[in-house]
Amino acid sequence: xxxxxxxxxxxxxxxxxxxxxxxxxxxxxxxxxxxxxxxxxxxxxxxxxxxxxxxxxxxxxxxxxxxxxxxxxxxxxxxxxxxxxxxxxxxxxxxxxxxxxxxxxxxxxxxxxxxxxxxxxxxxxxxxxxxxxxxxxxxxxxxxxxxxxxxxxxxxxxxxxxxxxxxxxxxxxxxxxxxxxxxxxxxxxxxxxxxxxxxxxxxxxxxxxxxxxxxxxxxxxxxxxxxxxxxxxxxxxxxxxxxxxxxxxxxxxxxxx
Amino acid sequence: xxxxxxxxxxxxxxxxxxxxxxxxxxxxxxxxxxxxxxxxxxxxxxxxxxxxxxxxxxxxxxxxxxxxxxxxxxxxxxxxxxxxxxxxxxxxxxxxxxxxxxxxxxxxxxxxxxxxxxxxxxxxxxxxxxxxxxxxxxxxxxxxxxxxxxxxxxxxxxxxxxxxxxxxxxxxxxxxxxxxxxxxxxxxxxxxxxxxxxxxxxxxxxxxxxxxxxxxxxxxxxxxxxxxxxxxxxxxxxxxxxxxxxxxxxxxxxxxxxxxxxxxxxxxxxxxxxxxxxxxxxxxxxxxxxx
Ligand SMILES: Nc1ncnc2c1ncn2[C@@H]1O[C@H](COP(=O)(O)OP(=O)(O)O)[C@@H](O)[C@H]1O
Ligand SMILES: [Mg+2]
Numbered sequence: 435x436x437x438x439x440x441x442x443x444x445x446x447x448x449x450x451x452x453x454x455x456x457x458x459x460x461x462x463x464x465x466x467x468x469x470x471x472x473x474x475x476x477x478x479x480x481x482x483x484x485x486x487x488x489x490x491x492x493x494x495x496x497x498x499x500x501x502x503x504x505x506x507x508x509x510x511x512x513x514x515x516x517x518x519x520x521x522x523x524x525x526x527x528x529x530x531x532x533x534x535x536x537x538x539x540x541x542x543x544x545x546x547x548x549x550x551x552x553x554x555x556x557x558x559x560x561x562x563x564x565x566x567x568x569x570x571x572x573x574x575x576x577x578x579x580x581x582x583x584x585x586x587x588x589x590x591x592x593x594x595x596x597x598x599x600x601x602x603x604x605x606x607x608x609x610x611x612x613x614x615x616x617x618x619x620x621x622x623x624x625x626x627x628x629x630x631x632x633x634x635x636x637x638x639x640x641x642x643x644x645x646x647x648x649x650x651x652x653x654x655x656x657x658x659x660x661x662x663x664x665x666x667x668x669x670x671x672x673x674x675x676x677x678x679x680x681x682x683x684x685x686x687x688x689x690x691x
Numbered sequence: 692x693x694x695x696x697x698x699x700x701x702x703x704x705x706x707x708x709x710x711x712x713x714x715x716x717x718x719x720x721x722x723x724x725x726x727x728x729x730x731x732x733x734x735x736x737x738x739x740x741x742x743x744x745x746x747x748x749x750x751x752x753x754x755x756x757x758x759x760x761x762x763x764x765x766x767x768x769x770x771x772x773x774x775x776x777x778x779x780x781x782x783x784x785x786x787x788x789x790x791x792x793x794x795x796x797x798x799x800x801x802x803x804x805x806x807x808x809x810x811x812x813x814x815x816x817x818x819x820x821x822x823x824x825x826x827x828x829x830x831x832x833x834x835x836x837x838x839x840x841x842x843x844x845x846x847x848x849x850x851x852x853x854x855x856x857x858x859x860x861x862x863x864x865x866x867x868x869x870x871x872x873x874x875x876x877x878x879x880x881x882x883x884x885x886x887x888x889x890x891x892x893x894x895x896x897x898x899x900x901x902x903x904x905x906x907x908x909x910x911x912x913x914x915x916x917x918x919x920x921x922x923x924x925x926x927x928x929x930x931x932x933x934x935x936x937x938x939x940x941x942x943x944x945x946x947x948x949x950x951x952x953x954x955x956x957x958x959x960x961x962x963x964x965x966x967x968x969x970x971x972x973x974x975x976x977x978x979x980x981x982x
Contacts, residue, residue, distance in 0.1 A: 493873060525875035535866035538889050548874040551884065597870070604874055 528601030591622025779852030859893020
């Protein structure tokens with residue numbers, strides 16, 4: 435098998451250090467994330483996976499006292515450059531959170547929210563976006579008759595897919611997912627994993643997971659973090675069959691974490 | 692196990708009786724107001740209340756029309772609401788979402804202090820500062836009018852609106868805000884499109900409590916509105932509210948007289964207005980619970 439399908443770099447992190455006020459959470463992290471593929475971030479809890487994920491859409495910026503050094507580029511563009519518009523960046527880099535967080539609004543308004551804040555107020559166009567996004571998140575058939583119902587009335591798994599649809603509605607090309615299935619039952623988890631496989635190709639997906647089988651199932655590339663350091667970054671198959679570092683092997687075989 | 696079960700039962704009983712107590716008190720208030728006011732309905736009759744003149748002490752003909760008092764209260768309340776709601780809500784949003792922790796430390800105690808100022812003192816402030824200011828600003832012959840009254844009423848409603856709205860706004864889960872920001876919304880968009888709608892039922896409750904305070908307020912309006920019982924929609928006219936009327940006249944009225952019963956009828960109207968307000972509030976909250 436050739437590695438061509440991993441060739442094109444979408445996101446490049448170079449010597450990234452990250453600090454919360456006085457504590458350093460990331461140490462000299464560098465990696466090239468391929469376009470249109472699924473990259474899994476694994477490692478014991480507190481090792482910096484979420485922190486790294488949030489550096490990619492600059493959601494760490496909203497936490498007081500945070501600081502980043504090094505460089506992160508998307509399509510070659512430095513996202514921490516002064517001229518970078520962080521709102522445009524976040525429109526391009528969607529995020530799905532660990533605990534599903536639909537707004538206390540109707541299903542329709544949840545999806546329409548993103549397009550609306552970016553200036554789209556055309557009802558026809560919004561209706562079309564809502565349908566397309568829900569279809570993209572494999573939720574349309576389940577909710578097409580309940581678009582005006584409160585989103586908080588959906589099941590946990592549906593809510594999480596709604597959040598994915600909401601992220602898709604602003605046409606991102608990158609999707610960040612922070613343990614998107616950790617609060618879900620096995621059946622809902624399987625649906626999310628199927629969905630990730632469907633979205634693969636159209637979106638560059640970075641997913642944090644503490645579930646080794648999940649990482650092995652859905653990802654092309656895996657990054658193993660430990661105490662803020664990127665220990666190993668390689669094809670998922672490689673990581674799970676022949677890890678090159680002892681720490682990685684210990685972790686994936688369940689000796690710690 | 693048994694013991695904790697018993698304790699649960701006892702606690703439940705205590706809570707239940709406390710809750711029932713409030714219902715009982717409301718009923719009692721209604722019963723006693725009704726009892727005192729009821730005689731008016733028989734003699735001189737309910738239609739007297741709908742007159743346009745309030746002139747209860749007269750050798751000629753006593754008039755008990757509460758319409759001017761009602762419109763006086765209404766005008767003062769509406770104006771005060773118009774002033775207090777935008778200021779109160781914006782201040783609450785600022786303190787909850789924008790202010791630095793240090794700023795918050797300064798604002799919060801001041802607002803609580805403002806809430807605690809006795810209304811007589813607010814009235815003095817009105818007489819000495821606000822009334823002359825209003826008089827000069829608009830070139831009026833007197834500053835004792837509905838506008839001055841409602842400005843001071845707004846001042847008294849604002850702390851209630853701010854502190855309760857602020858609690859509501861701060862209780863909106865961070866997860867909603869993160870979701871909004873992650874879609875590329877600005878902080879301001881997030882505040883107006885997510886945080887405020889999500890806390891709207893709390894904000895409405897705060898506004899209703901603020902208006903409740905305005906309707907019920909007596910001392911200040913008695914001191915600064917001029918107390919002329921006339922029907923008007925002009926903010927510059929002197930008005931007399933229902934509460935001020937009760938407070939000013941109850942002390943001198945002969946027990947059991949028509950005048951005495953009429954004052955109780957005013958009390959009933961006030962109570963009904965408050966109920967109406969609560970009902971509107973409930974309805975608004977139900978409507979907005981889901982945006
Ligand atoms: N908001 C924050 N403020 C301060 N420290 C934080 C914050 N979020 C995370 N950290 C710290 O940064 C480190 C990495 O956390 P995180 O990225 O959440 O790890 P993971 O997602 O791998 O469990 C931890 O030591 C954590 O305590
Ligand atoms: Mg995490």
